[in-house]
Amino acid sequence: MTATGYQPTQPRYSSTLPVPSTADGPKIPDEGYLVQEIADQLYWLTDGGYGMMFSVADEGVIAVDAPPTLGHNITRAIAKVTAKPVTDVIYSHQHSDHIGASSIYPDTVRRYAHRETARQLSDVQDKNRPVPTDVFDTSMVVGEGKHSLQLDFHGPNHSTGNIHIFAPAQKTLMFVDVIFPGWVPFAYLAVSADVPGWIRAHHATRNYDFDTLVAGHLTRLGTPADVDTQIDYVTNLQEAATQALASVDFAKVTGSLDRANGWARFGAYFDAVAGQATDAIVPRWADRLAGADVFTWSNAWAMAEAVNIDFGTVTDYQIHP
Template identity: 45%
Template sequence: MPPLAPIGVRPDRYLPVPESAGAPAVNPATGYRLQELGRGLYMVTDNSYQSMFLVYERGVVVVDAPPGYAKHIRAAIAEVTSLPVTHVIYSHSHKDHIGGVTELGGHPIIIAHEETRRLLARDNDPERPLPTVTFKDRYSLKLGTQRLELSYHGVAHEPGNIFIYAPEQRVLMVIDVIFPGWMPWRRFALAQDVPGYFAQVAEIDRVPFNTLVGGHVSRVGTHDDVRTQLEFMADVKAAAQSALKSTELGKEIDPLDLTNPWAVFDNYIDRVVVQCVNAVSPKWQSRLGGFDVYIWDQCYAMEQSLRID
């Protein structure tokens, strides 16, 4: 077994977070940090969640409003302008990113991908009102002298998760895919399509941005962050592939359990994952924040995807 605590076992202390994962502190008086990203474009963060807003001549466009967080967005907007929120963009359907939209007030136009609307109609959640404008592939939002380009690149994290690109400011927002300086959230951020997730990380690297807003963790990202995540993911994939080929089914199990196929496969999968974790830990455990928290999840997800996708 590797020295890292497996799933379900609590360590006395997790590995220290590397300096590369850090960011400026949140203002303790306000509970948020406001970062200007370019002409009229801002990120609001509590160093755990990230939202964005764009100021144009007649109003404000908000991108995502996590529940219990919208008060920070309103306060941050008030630091910059007295203009009203006229538009809201949903990055995707998940409540932890858009469940605070009703707290913004007013009656903004809500824009989202058609798959996001489908999922929200299914969920019937009054805290996530249905979008009033939807699109299939691309949508250009032009307001005054400001512009946001919305595009859909297929299923990775979930259906409907879109790219939001500000071309003048060279800022790209894609939620729950890239985690600058950090290990991705468990099982490749709960990706509903692991091969699609891998492809989408590569697609993000091809966008000509200077700044990436990923929706989580404490700082914005760069192309170097995307390439670091690509390298890490490639290492996990290679380690899982090697372990799948070299691990013998049914070898390390009580012979009396060989008639129990669930036990046989569970034993095999666990040994594959141990090999995967052992293979990637020396290179990565000091480079990514939260490595020891979710490396087991990543190896399980990779092993499973390689076997069945």
């Protein structure tokens, strides 16, 4: 049932700009997944939408994440390259789209996560995401020697416990839901728990000495250049949102709206701000990052709100004595 006069939202994605070749990834085999060695027994596993990695260490396999879209293809992929059992599992963060198939791993594995991720998983008690057995606050190392993985927490970003997972011997870094190689970030700045922290996380990522980035999403592996490209996009977006907040006339945009409906007025204002920023950004980026025409508007909306309330760069609020 709908309220009188209300019209459901219509589909908005029937016509989009071409996906640039910079977003192209490897072809996914008919079996529905691709397993590819990155370097020295460290593997990337992807279905073209979600990705994870695993390391074949001396004692067994160290797996990072378990996206449900891959599900039991994870164990099939591991079996293709080794007969060793999975002994350790690392959670990048708590979200079920990345670790929601973690119950496929043996009950005997050790599970590692940041303390905040462990707290959130303990709260929800999801049988598909068993709670971690080992937690850390700042850094820890899983495994030994050339197969060791370094876990680091640099502060809240996409989620309050999202971590960097670094394989120094293979010069490979896994960091999920912040960098999207070849693509603009997912909607609303990847629906981040902390937008300033999400932005800072780009620079923390760039400080690692890596050649290969496992980003958790979409079509291909990343490089340091992909991080630099997204830093440029986010910087442009913040500049455009700041300019739009300063120049869009609140009274003009909301003048014809019901003054009693505060949400309608604020919604119209931020929609106009996001629209102006989007108009400035998409022509610059449509040929560089896929999906610029799809998610820049929602990213601009989220950035404008962050500029307004987190960064405090622009404000129309009146400070009363």
